[in-house]
Amino acid sequence: MPFPSAPFLDFPSDAAATVHFRSRSFLAHRGERPSALWLIEEGWASGYKLLRDGRRHISRFYMPGDLCDPSWLAADGVDQLVVSITPIKAIPLDRMRIEARLHSDPAFSGRLALEGFARLRAQSEWLVTLGCKSATERLSQLICELFCRLAANGRVEDDRCDFPLSQQDMADFTGMTPVHVCRTLKELKEHQLIELRRRRLRILDFDRLAKLCGFEHAYLAGETCQSPPLAAAA
Amino acid sequence: MPFPSAPFLDFPSDAAATVHFRSRSFLAHRGERPSALWLIEEGWASGYKLLRDGRRHISRFYMPGDLCDPSWLAADGVDQLVVSITPIKAIPLDRMRIEARLHSDPAFSGRLALEGFARLRAQSEWLVTLGCKSATERLSQLICELFCRLAANGRVEDDRCDFPLSQQDMADFTGMTPVHVCRTLKELKEHQLIELRRRRLRILDFDRLAKLCGFEHAYLAGETCQSPPLAAAA
DNA sequence: CAAAATAAGAAACTTAGGTTATCGCCTGAA
């Protein structure tokens, strides 16, 4: 099966042990060495850092099918706060067992390394976006990316999907202010590119939206777990 | 020995095979599957992406002691252009041999995976910086980071080091314009924080500079090869 | 060594996006 970058999918886990989190609860704290990584089944979360003066930057959104988070295996544990945006259902993958296998199963750890490199690549795409694109481009890119990730998990129907982010969340991810996110969304709506109301998103013209921000589907490849293997893991 | 994150240091390489690049030559092209990764012995390079309209974003500077670049092992090869800023001396590490070992030696691939996660972490620090810090903070952070990486390799003497970046290079990394880099450098000089002339940098007050941008040494940990193991590899 | 290219400095002007503030609408708790 063609899922070379989802090294956890054949990892033993206990589906019966599904864990529920409510909205705005912490999946991880900075510095922690979590006992489990989470395979997200349902719900969204954000991983962010806070600066001393209160500024916040979200560097990743987690959604169904995502593994949260392989980089917790790194030496000093978690380097970000992870908080649920909606209620969440997740399957725990025991960290100790992963680490044991990491040191004994070269196929497993090799795939895990490649997964890390793929993630590095997706993240460096956002480095470019934050570094040199306009507010309109950044916001469009976020919408394109989230929409594609949802589509890859069969969570888009008829160009519509759930979209539980507040304008503040989008602002903290794209490096904008909520006011400017509001202005920019209005502009995207006026240009008949999207509809967004009551936490539901509809893409009216994906191609034009993608062209507007130079979105390339490719950088997501190998980054997202797809629907079938999620089922297999559970 | 405490170098958990430099998985290539015990990798066999042929020091006699040292390769020289002149300034402004390509170490890698996008999409390529390079035959070797480079352990940089001498000189600086930048890894960047170009947008269609000519905008450029540098997402990483390579300098002595760095491995350029483990992420080339990922499925689709190189995703960035890498160009030397100065003449470069580098030791080639054969990619095929690395890949073979990646699939057979769990200790090796495990360490490589962790190296990838550490790099992910360092990069997400820049995501935060580009996402929500001011021009002054971004430029100070770049200077702090490069200075620390050089210091870790014994390339700082008496608070002074080589600094071969043009203002355009710094601009393309920090998401500023060269004109604004010039203004901001002038300001840092006027505040007695740095001296910078003729490609030589002197840090006058590291602590104040680090405080100005919220620089945390920690995020570099495990990311840079240190001087002794470099020698060991060669 | 001179010519040519490249980089840096500086001033004047413009603009994208930040700031502050107000208002109305949902939503969820009591």
Added chain:
DNA sequence: TTCAGGCGATAACCTAAGTTTCTTATTTTG
């Protein structure tokens, strides 16, 4: 059923950083 707090919309105003242009230093190279 109401009331409070969060969220979204909008407007007026402000500022950090971009743009353009020109001049002066450095490198590079022929």
